[in-house]
Amino acid sequence: METRQDAVTGTIGCAAALLGALAGIAAWFPYGRRGLFGAFEGETNPAVLWLGLPVLVLGGATAALAVLTVVRGRWRPALGLLAALGGIAAFGYAFDVLAAPQALQDCGSPC
Structure with missing residues (x-):
């Protein structure tokens, strides 16, 4: 039989996991926006969505x-x-999940 303290602890755990997931989305958003909407000539990197x-x-x-x-x-x-x-x-490091589109990474002297 579950006590009230166990229920409160479980609720706090769920809230912590939700806040951590939202923090992960907030960290991903700048990279994901650049990767999905492209840079030079509309180049995109869909891996930022399905991996990152x-x-x-x-x-x-x-x-x-x-x-x-x-x-x-x-x-x-x-x-x-x-x-x-x-x-x-x-x-994440092996698959470079925070990779920007290639055009943003290799922009040399013309930029």
């Missing part, structure tokens, strides 16, 4: 839940969440 957005949303939610578990003093789940966050970050 999920990675940052999952990363934000995982980071918020890791902080919540550390605050609650539950070290084993926090270490598991930090390991998951490291895996998400490694995936």
Whole structure:
């Protein structure tokens, strides 16, 4: 039987995950806008939508839940969440999820 304290803790956890996901969207938005709407001659990078957005949303939610578990003093789940966050970050770096369109990256002397 669930107590009222467990229900409050679960609600706080859901709210933390939601806020972390929203922070991930806020971090993704500048890169996503540039990547989706193109730069020079309308070049786009659709990977920012189907790779970048999920990675940052999952990363934000995982980071918020890791902080919540550390605050609650539950070290084993926090270490598991930090390991998951490291895996998400490694995936993000491997696939360069915050990559801008190529025209923005290689703009040399004519710009």
